[in-house]
Amino acid sequence: MPERIIVDGMGGDHAPENVVEGAVQAANDFDLEIILVGQEQALKRELHKYKVTGGKISIHHASQTVGMGESPVSAIRKKKDSSIAVSIGLLKAGEGEAIVTAGNTGAAVAASTLNLGLLKGIKRPGILISIPTRSGISLAMDVGANIDPTPEHLFQYAVMADIYARTIFKKRQPAIGLLNIGEEEGKGTDIVKETYRLLREADLNFIGNIEGRDFFTGKADCIICDGFVGNVVLKVTEGLLENIGGLIQKELTKSFFFKIGALLIRPALINLKKETNYEEAGGAQLLGIDGVVIISHGSSSAWAIRNAIRKAAQVVELDVNSHIVQHFSQKDILKDKAKNAEMTESHFVDKASQSPISTELKG
Amino acid sequence: MPERIIVDGMGGDHAPENVVEGAVQAANDFDLEIILVGQEQALKRELHKYKVTGGKISIHHASQTVGMGESPVSAIRKKKDSSIAVSIGLLKAGEGEAIVTAGNTGAAVAASTLNLGLLKGIKRPGILISIPTRSGISLAMDVGANIDPTPEHLFQYAVMADIYARTIFKKRQPAIGLLNIGEEEGKGTDIVKETYRLLREADLNFIGNIEGRDFFTGKADCIICDGFVGNVVLKVTEGLLENIGGLIQKELTKSFFFKIGALLIRPALINLKKETNYEEAGGAQLLGIDGVVIISHGSSSAWAIRNAIRKAAQVVELDVNSHIVQHFSQKDILKDKAKNAEMTESHFVDKASQSPISTELKG
Numbered sequence: 001m002p003e004r005i006i007v008d009g010m011g012g013d014h015a016p017e018n019v020v021e022g023a024v025q026a027a028n029d030f031d032l033e034i035i036l037v038g039q040e041q042a043l044k045r046e047l048h049k050y051k052v053t054g055g056k057i058s059i060h061h062a063s064q065t066v067g068m069g070e071s072p073v074s075a076i077r078k079k080k081d082s083s084i085a086v087s088i089g090l091l092k093a094g095e096g097e098a099i100v101t102a103g104n105t106g107a108a109v110a111a112s113t114l115n116l117g118l119l120k121g122i123k124r125p126g127i128l129i130s131i132p133t134r135s136g137i138s139l140a141m142d143v144g145a146n147i148d149p150t151p152e153h154l155f156q157y158a159v160m161a162d163i164y165a166r167t168i169f170k171k172r173q174p175a176i177g178l179l180n181i182g183e184e185e186g187k188g189t190d191i192v193k194e195t196y197r198l199l200r201e202a203d204l205n206f207i208g209n210i211e212g213r214d215f216f217t218g219k220a221d222c223i224i225c226d227g228f229v230g231n232v233v234l235k236v237t238e239g240l241l242e243n244i245g246g247l248i249q250k251e252l253t254k255s256f257f258f259k260i261g262a263l264l265i266r267p268a269l270i271n272l273k274k275e276t277n278y279e280e281a282g283g284a285q286l287l288g289i290d291g292v293v294i295i296s297h298g299s300s301s302a303w304a305i306r307n308a309i310r311k312a313a314q315v316v317e318l319d320v321n322s323h324i325v326q327h328f329s330q331k332d333i334l335k336d337k338a339k340n341a342e343m344t345e346s347h348f349v350d351k352a353s354q355s356p357i358s359t360e361l362k363g
Numbered sequence: 364m365p366e367r368i369i370v371d372g373m374g375g376d377h378a379p380e381n382v383v384e385g386a387v388q389a390a391n392d393f394d395l396e397i398i399l400v401g402q403e404q405a406l407k408r409e410l411h412k413y414k415v416t417g418g419k420i421s422i423h424h425a426s427q428t429v430g431m432g433e434s435p436v437s438a439i440r441k442k443k444d445s446s447i448a449v450s451i452g453l454l455k456a457g458e459g460e461a462i463v464t465a466g467n468t469g470a471a472v473a474a475s476t477l478n479l480g481l482l483k484g485i486k487r488p489g490i491l492i493s494i495p496t497r498s499g500i501s502l503a504m505d506v507g508a509n510i511d512p513t514p515e516h517l518f519q520y521a522v523m524a525d526i527y528a529r530t531i532f533k534k535r536q537p538a539i540g541l542l543n544i545g546e547e548e549g550k551g552t553d554i555v556k557e558t559y560r561l562l563r564e565a566d567l568n569f570i571g572n573i574e575g576r577d578f579f580t581g582k583a584d585c586i587i588c589d590g591f592v593g594n595v596v597l598k599v600t601e602g603l604l605e606n607i608g609g610l611i612q613k614e615l616t617k618s619f620f621f622k623i624g625a626l627l628i629r630p631a632l633i634n635l636k637k638e639t640n641y642e643e644a645g646g647a648q649l650l651g652i653d654g655v656v657i658i659s660h661g662s663s664s665a666w667a668i669r670n671a672i673r674k675a676a677q678v679v680e681l682d683v684n685s686h687i688v689q690h691f692s693q694k695d696i697l698k699d700k701a702k703n704a705e706m707t708e709s710h711f712v713d714k715a716s717q718s719p720i721s722t723e724l725k726g
Contacts, residue, residue: 069547134606144544148552181507181594184432189511189591212598216606225595228552231544232592233599235575240603243497243579251631258631264624268614 002033002055003313006096009038010065010083011103013299019102020046022305027055029306032313035096037062038083060095062086065103068298072106076114084108088115091291098292098312100283102300108293109145109286116291119321121328124153125288126227127295128161129234130281135218137281139165140179143230145286151194154178154224155202160287161222162204163323168314169221177210177220179229184209195224283308285315287324292316365396365418366676369459372401373428373446374466376662382465383409385668390418393673398459400425401446423458425449428466431661435469439477447471451478454654461655461675463646465663471656472508472649479654482684484691487516488651489590490658491524492597495643498581502528502537506593508649514557517541517587518565523650524585525567526686531677532584540573540583542592547572558587646671648678651687655679 007023009016016038023034024047033056036043040061047057064082066075079085087099088111101108105127113125126142126149141157142149149157158176165174178196180188185196187209199206210220215233225233248269252262283296283304292315296308370386372379379401386397387410396419399406403424410420427445429438442448450462451474464471468490476488489505489512504520505512512520521539528537541559543551548559550572562569573583578596588596611632615625646659646667655678659671678684 071547071549134609147544179595181510181591184434186434212595212600213602213605215599216602228544228555229592229595232542232575232588232596236578236596236599237575237603239576239579240600241607242576244607246497248631252628254631257627261624261627261631264620265615265628268611268617268621268624 002031003098003316004033004035004096005309005312006035006037006060006087006090006099007305007309008083008087008099008101008103008108009036009043009059010062011101011108012296012305013068013102014301015102016042016046018300018302019305021050021302022300023057023309024050024052025302025306026309027057028053030310030313031055032309033096034058034309035060035090037087037090038065039063060086060090066107068104070104070107072104072110075104075107076111082107084111085115088112088291092116097316098294100294100296100305100308100312102296102298102305102308105144105295105298108295112286112289112291112293116289116293118288119290119325119328121325122156122160122288124149124156125286126153126157126160127230127284128157128164128287129230129284131216131223132281133216133218137169138216138218138221138223139169139174140215140223140225140230140233141287142225142227143234143284144227147226147228147231149191149226151191151198154191154195154226155198156288158199158204158206158222158224159202159327160324161224163327164285164287164320165221167318167320167323171221173205174221175207175219176204176222176224177207177214179215179223179225179233180209180211182209183211191226199224280307282311285311285320287320290321292321365394366461366679367396367398367459368672368675368679369398369400369423369450369453369462370668370672371446371450371462371464371466371471372399372406372422373425374464374471375659376431376465377664378465379405379409381663381665382668384413384665385663386420386672387413387415388665388669389672390420391416392669393676394418395672395676396459397421397672398423398453400450400453401428402426423449423453429470431467433467433470435467435473438467438470439474445470447474448478451475451654454656455479460679461657463657463659463668463671463675465659465661465668465671468507468658468661471658475649475652475654475656479652479656481651482653482688482691484688485519485523485651487512487519488649489516489520489523490593490647491520491527491650492593492647493645494579494586496579496581500532501579501581501584501586502532503542503578503586503588503593503596504650505588505590506597506647507590510589510591510594512554512589514554514561517554517558517589518561519651521562521567521569521585521587522565522690523687524587526690527648527650527683528584530681530683530686534584536568537584538570538582539567539585539587540570540577542578542586542588542596543572543574545572546574554589562587643670645674648674648683650683653684655684 031054037060043059062083064079066082124146127145128141129143130137141161165171252258283294286293294308294312394417400423406422425446427442429445487509490508491504492506504524528534615621646657649656657675
């Protein structure tokens with residue numbers, strides 16, 4: 001049976017146009033069953049523009065939309081029939097296996113956390129993103145769900161990113177790096193220093209602190225950071241790449257020879273753009289939630305939506321969440337064993353198993 | 364009388380070679396008096412390679428060097444005769460008006476703070492950097508001196524950056540932006556939110572939160588952030604630019620036509636590199652210290668050192684520090700007036716004037 005992917009038809013700067021186009025592409029290319037959620041008339045109008053040659057697309061009506069600039073918490077409280085809220089309801093009811101949304105990230109995080117809950121053992125969800133580097137794909141987590149994490153949250157992000165890298169990218173011993181202001185142990189804030197300690201003691205291939213300059217070199221397979229830093233880094237990168245593109249274009253119009261040269265190297269630049277394009281990676285995952293929620297960029301093209309849907313199907317198929325739950329329950333077993341044998345376990349595991357699952361959200 | 368600039372001859376990845384070469388260039392180009400501090404024999408050997416045609420260069424011996432990877436605090440404690448410690452001693456003794464160092468940043472910050480002290484009214488020093496943007500030079504502060512700032516520290520950084528932009532870059536109403544994960548008020552950590560409140564109430568051209576994507580657009584003349592985020596952003600940018608350069612070069616070797624095209628556009632790329640080059644800006648300033656301390660990149664070229672020395676002379680000439688002291692003492696006057704007239708002053712100014720100047724340093 002093909003995976004059933006619920007797509008927030010109204011989420012994003014170019015919704016529903018790009019979302020519907022991307023959904024059609026995904027249905028045709030990957031033979032998936034797609035449920036588009038949102039205003040029926042608007043979605044139908046878009047859908048009629050395309051021919052669905054494979055897979056299956058249906059529409060599920062939702063009367064409201066959460067705007068990109070709306071306050072997540074109040075939007076979730078007030079708009080019970082928004083496309084994102086209805087999408088989550090459908091997932092919960094078992095009508096689909098995953099959600100893809102390019103809408104208001106804060107609202108998606110808040111609604112998912114409150115209504116789907118967290119995976120057993122996980123304290124806070126985080127957003128994991130794939131980044132193209134010199135030596136393949138690396139992962140960074142968190143890039144915006146949790147701007148005030150504790151060391152335990154960051155530690156759990158490392159564990160989840162490790163499982164993701166093994167499961168989705170088939171990496172054998174993913175190198176885990178902690179984003180910091182210097183490579184030496186003892187650098188950074190108290191929270192980062194305590195996270196370092198937890199990671200060093202864990203059963204992970206922890207390579208220590210990594211500096212910003214190694215964000216895109218592939219030195220670490222998984223880069224762990226708080227959501228504030230991760231969010232700023234992503235957006236700085238986006239802005240920089242846009243600016244450089246503009247600057248190069250501006251320079252290249254300054255002389256006739258430059259224009260000829262630019263024409264000659266155009267295919268190389270297009271290829272480069274493709275190689276460094278986030279859209280290929282197919283969205284970020286809100287990890288730690290009891291459900292598969294893929295968050296695509298607000299300005300997603302149809303191609304980005306298509307790839308996000310592909311990623312959603314892949315995460316469902318390879319069952320990343322089960323691996324995470326299994327990992328954390330094994331940790332519990334270890335702890336119980338340790339208790340029975342009167343052995344000491346690490347400070348972290350004890351603390352983790354005692355505190356209740358928190359679903360409160362910041363900002 | 365020409366400005367006398369003290370240059371840490373042993374600081375940096377390519378010291379003393381690049382430092383001495385840059386010092387000679389600065390002496391020749393700007394008719395300055397330069398005191399090179401460090402191991403006499405090594406400095407003499409380098410100095411003999413060049414001809415000093417203007418200005419004046421002397422050598423002041425210091426037997427020790429703080430390594431780039433050394434722990435700042437222990438290095439400052441143990442190496443009393445290091446080139447950076449001796450440089451600071453010379454500044455304090457009035458032998459020069461400013462220091463330029465490309466050495467261990469942490470050591471420079473720690474030694475400056477402890478031995479030179481802070482400007483009256485300033486709670487913590489911060490590193491201010493000039494960044495080339497689409498519409499000219501912007502400033503960012505702090506990029507690494509203070510990774511755990513309070514809202515008051517961040518507020519003071521905004522005031523100092525504002526004064527710097529007015530004094531050095533002749534900007535009339537510098538736009539002050541607070542780096543955050545979203546533009547809306549109410550975004551960010553508690554510290555960022557409280558800083559927002561302080562800035563909104565202040566006599567500054569505060570334009571609100573700015574996101575990472577506007578770091579290089581020139582939307583804000585002064586970008587305020589904590590030292591952790593600022594440091595990571597700078598290093599990510601460096602890494603990204605290096606990677607892109609490498610990727611472009613790699614792509615351009617893939618076909619004969621690309622190679623021809625690359626030759627044709629070479630001058631455009633060189634110009635672009637120059638326009639986006641941090642080295643042109645001439646180093647960062649450790650602002651808030653009672654003294655002028657310019658911190659240059661560890662991997663500085665001779666050209667970067669030359670420009671950092673030029674910047675040092677400029678900051679001395681335009682007397683940025685006096686403007687800062689004047690500003691904060693005016694605030695005191697205002698406060699006294701307010702008290703006498705039983706008027707209320709802002710929460711921040713009251714708090715600022717009551718707490719003692721703190722010279723403790725983190726990490």
